[in-house]
Amino acid sequence: MASGTRFAPKDLFNSPHLSDVTIHQIKDNQTTKYYGHRAILACHSAWFSHAFSGNFKESSEATIEVHDDDPKTFRTMLEHLYDSEKTDDKIACQMLEKDASLNIADNLVLQVNAYFIAEKYMVTTLASKAAMAFQLLAKDIKIQDLAAAITAYYDNCVSHGADLGKVISSAVLNRSTRDWRTSPATFEDLTTRYPIFAVDMCHQMQRERRFPVAKTLECRECGEDSLVESRDISKYPSRCTSCGYDQIFRG
Numbered sequence: 001m002a003s004g005t006r007f008a009p010k011d012l013f014n015s016p017h018l019s020d021v022t023i024h025q026i027k028d029n030q031t032t033k034y035y036g037h038r039a040i041l042a043c044h045s046a047w048f049s050h051a052f053s054g055n056f057k058e059s060s061e062a063t064i065e066v067h068d069d070d071p072k073t074f075r076t077m078l079e080h081l082y083d084s085e086k087t088d089d090k091i092a093c094q095m096l097e098k099d100a101s102l103n104i105a106d107n108l109v110l111q112v113n114a115y116f117i118a119e120k121y122m123v124t125t126l127a128s129k130a131a132m133a134f135q136l137l138a139k140d141i142k143i144q145d146l147a148a149a150i151t152a153y154y155d156n157c158v159s160h161g162a163d164l165g166k167v168i169s170s171a172v173l174n175r176s177t178r179d180w181r182t183s184p185a186t187f188e189d190l191t192t193r194y195p196i197f198a199v200d201m202c203h204q205m206q207r208e209r210r211f212p213v214a215k216t217l218e219c220r221e222c223g224e225d226s227l228v229e230s231r232d233i234s235k236y237p238s239r240c241t242s243c244g245y246d247q248i249f250r251g
């Protein structure tokens with residue numbers, strides 16, 4: 001507790017001071033107890049807000065039980081609820097990002113877990129921070145580290161187009177395709193196992209304009225119109241679709 005009368009919500013994290021609810025976080029018959037503060041919990045979590053205000057049993061009880069969450073991830077989310085005043089997203093997500101005891105693959109999986117628990121408890125601020133932290137972490141990593149995160153995300157993902165799905169697809173697109181050859185999990189394996197991943201990849205390619213743009217240009221050999229992929233025309237010879245003659249087209 002901070003001294004004096006002024007204190008921030010984060011000073012109340014798991015503090016009995018002003019606590020008006022006890023959280024029993026239960027996983028595999030292990031219970032972790034937290035001192036909670038309804039007003040703070042409800043501020044950034046629509047789940048807690050509903051639980052405390054509706055006709056639910058929890059709304060008036062002194063104890064609330066939550067089930068099935070990984071204890072470490074749940075704690076991360078609670079800490080976030082008590083510390084979401086922080087307006088600088090960069091600082092906040094660097095805190096989320098830095099767990100020095102973890103290797104990069106585990107750190108990425110941590111962000112995936114934070115993202116999912118944020119969805120469950122409807123904490124939009126945490127979901128966007130986890131996606132941003134993932135993006136920062138994924139800049140210079142090996143494809144096998146990314147493959148572990150893809151598995152962690154798409155094992156539980158139910159719909160395409162989510163923020164983290166976009167971040168993951170973008171990270172994949174920015175790796176060299178050569179990287180996949182050294183990875184035990186191939187791109188083909190992952191897209192076959194997770195059709196939602198395939199859809200996310202495809203949509204991200206379109207967003208990043210990765211599909212070649214075709215142009216119709218006149219062939220210098222036969223004079224016919226030829227359909228040419230415009231990305232390469234000024235550098236590499238393209239084959240005329242009418243006569244088959246290889247040439248560097250001038251756009």
Ligand SMILES: [Zn+2]
Pocket residue numbers: 219220221222223224226240241242243244245
């Ligand atoms: Zn031609």
